[in-house]
Amino acid sequence: MPTKTLRRLMDDSDDPFALVLAPPEGETPEQREVRLLLEREAKEISDSIDEELSREKAQEKKGPRPVKVLLLGQSESGKSTTLKNFQLMYDAKAFRAERASWRAIVQLNVVRSIHVILDVITRQQNRRSPTDDTRPPESPVVDEDLAALKMRLSPLIHVEEVLTQRLIPKGPDKSDAARLAQLTNIPYSEHPRLVNREIAVNSATQWKDVFARLVSSDKDSFDSSKAIDWEDPSDPGMVLHALAEDMKALWENDTVQALLERQNLRLQEAAGFFLDCLDEVTSLKYVPSDDHILRARLKTLGVSEHRIKMTSGGMTGSISRDWRIYDVGGQRSLVSGHGPSRSSSSRLIARTAAWAPYFQDMSAILFLAPISAFDQVLAEEPRVNRLADSVNLWTTIVSNKLLADTNVILFLNKIDIMKSKLESGIKLVDYVNSYAKRPNDLESASSYLRKKFAGIHRENSPAPRIFYCHLTTVTDRKSTQYVLANIKDMLMHQYLEDASLIA
Numbered sequence: 001m002p003t004k005t006l007r008r009l010m011d012d013s014d015d016p017f018a019l020v021l022a023p024p025e026g027e028t029p030e031q032r033e034v035r036l037l038l039e040r041e042a043k044e045i046s047d048s049i050d051e052e053l054s055r056e057k058a059q060e061k062k063g064p065r066p067v068k069v070l071l072l073g074q075s076e077s078g079k080s081t082t083l084k085n086f087q088l089m090y091d092a093k094a095f096r097a098e099r100a101s102w103r104a105i106v107q108l109n110v111v112r113s114i115h116v117i118l119d120v121i122t123r124q125q126n127r128r129s130p131t132d133d134t135r136p137p138e139s140p141v142v143d144e145d146l147a148a149l150k151m152r153l154s155p156l157i158h159v160e161e162v163l164t165q166r167l168i169p170k171g172p173d174k175s176d177a178a179r180l181a182q183l184t185n186i187p188y189s190e191h192p193r194l195v196n197r198e199i200a201v202n203s204a205t206q207w208k209d210v211f212a213r214l215v216s217s218d219k220d221s222f223d224s225s226k227a228i229d230w231e232d233p234s235d236p237g238m239v240l241h242a243l244a245e246d247m248k249a250l251w252e253n254d255t256v257q258a259l260l261e262r263q264n265l266r267l268q269e270a271a272g273f274f275l276d277c278l279d280e281v282t283s284l285k286y287v288p289s290d291d292h293i294l295r296a297r298l299k300t301l302g303v304s305e306h307r308i309k310m311t312s313g314g315m316t317g318s319i320s321r322d323w324r325i326y327d328v329g330g331q332r333s334l335v336s337g338h339g340p341s342r343s344s345s346s347r348l349i350a351r352t353a354a355w356a357p358y359f360q361d362m363s364a365i366l367f368l369a370p371i372s373a374f375d376q377v378l379a380e381e382p383r384v385n386r387l388a389d390s391v392n393l394w395t396t397i398v399s400n401k402l403l404a405d406t407n408v409i410l411f412l413n414k415i416d417i418m419k420s421k422l423e424s425g426i427k428l429v430d431y432v433n434s435y436a437k438r439p440n441d442l443e444s445a446s447s448y449l450r451k452k453f454a455g456i457h458r459e460n461s462p463a464p465r466i467f468y469c470h471l472t473t474v475t476d477r478k479s480t481q482y483v484l485a486n487i488k489d490m491l492m493h494q495y496l497e498d499a500s501l502i503a
């Protein structure tokens with residue numbers, strides 16, 4: 001899968017190089033020398049990227065114009081998952097060659113979910129004895145069996161650390177490659193104390209190479225099990241397999257379920273949830289299926305460009321075009337807590353400013369709004385409702401003058417979670433007052449939200465343009481591929497029309 005680093009990852013205030021290279025207070029002459037050396041090296045790298053970009057620009061002028069699509073939306077909206085669908089459809093060989101790397105991410109997702117549960121148990125244990133006055137009545141009791149189960153599963157915390165360390169490269173010059181970020185999926189009523197950290201990687205830096213030892217040199221092989229080094233001593237597969245029964249027992253434990261319910265923690269809806277298929281993912285020769293790769297969660301840092309060659313059949317024969325798909329990180333502040341706190345409007349402006357350099361020359365913006373997040377808050381701004389954040393972002397994007405001539409496609413995403421949430425009795429009106437007395441079902445809720453988003457587009461668009469909107473579950477391959485095939489045909493068709501107008 002061709003991927004490359006883009007020079008401008010973020011605006012200057014969050015530029016990882018600027019942060020790393022700022023002269024520290026009380027710097028000694030030796031430290032200064034080392035710093036200057038690092039700066040020179042960074043400049044050389046930056047200059048070579050510039051040269052590469054200008055070479056590519058010159059090359060582009062010679063050939064046909066590529067079709068460019070920019071994926072936008074808040075964190076966990078499904079941008080990277082949509083990109084994976086594009087890759088699975090149109091570059092399946094490269095997609096499947098990366099199974100070994102995604103296997104490690106699924107393993108990381110599993111141990112993270114277990115870690116969240118172990119954390120919940122620990123906090124309950126810390127509420128001391130059942131006679132403690134501060135303990136609410138009927139609070140579930142962590143009995144000896146559950147405490148023993150927790151102890152047996154503690155090696156998984158180490159597994160998580162090992163996997164995380166492998167993904168976060170050491171050394172100051174690697175600081176833009178990966179970071180720990182706040183976990184996004186926090187229920188609306190949840191206390192910020194529960195905030196966990198989640199790994200974020202720049203998909204342009206080849207994080208997949210980290211697991212290269214697992215990948216055989218035979219990249220063309222479609223037999224995925226051959227691409228994995230089953231003897232690798234640092235592979236956590238054996239530990240996960242050995243603890244599979246305990247993990248299942250933990251997930252099925254009544255006290256655990258009661259504690260999760262009390263804390264409003266719906267892990268089933270959280271990113272990277274695999275506890276419902278532990279038999280499969282902990283089996284000794286586990287290789288993730290396409291569906292598991294789509295469900296695997298790895299937060300994006302910065303912006304990366306992905307190239308895919310697309311072919312479309314037409315009346316005059318088939319045409320083939322280069323596509324560039326840009327995937328961005330949706331969470332603005334990955335260094336939250338280290339800088340001055342920002343208001344939500346300045347965060348919004350900063351996020352859009354970070355994306356703006358990519359607005360020019362785009363064939364389409366594909367904006368994802370995860371409408372199921374109506375009862376959640378942003379990790380970086382616990383007072384901001386996630387649906388309200390999507391609406392604000394959408395308003396900013398559709399009113400942007402640089403995008404006046406760009407196709408804007410909206411995915412109202414995570415329809416599957418939305419459906420189960422509404423069915424479980426969570427009421428949209430409790431979070432969106434204007435929903436009033438409408439029925440609390442998917443059909444009514446999605447059509448209401450679709451109208452709202454369409455209205456914002458109509459009122460704020462700098463010039464009239466067609467509005468494309470789809471209700472999606474991008475983890476569902478079949479339905480997503482149908483939508484993406486339509487988008488592909490639409491953009492290819494438009495490309496041909498534009499080309500004939502220019503000719």
Ligand SMILES: Nc1nc2c(ncn2[C@@H]2O[C@H](COP(=O)(O)OP(=O)(O)OP(=O)(O)O)[C@@H](O)[C@H]2O)c(=O)[nH]1
Nearest residue numbers: 076077078079080081272295297300330414473474
């Ligand atoms: N159930 C369900 N899960 C989804 C859907 N879309 C995405 N997900 C999951 O939600 C998680 C987040 O999706 P990503 O594609 O990583 O989100 P993103 O927008 O790239 O997030 P950032 O990289 O943080 O900006 C992943 O675990 C996906 O598998 C959906 O429609 N339904």
Ligand SMILES: [Mg+2]
Nearest residue numbers: 079080299300
């Ligand atoms: Mg992403």
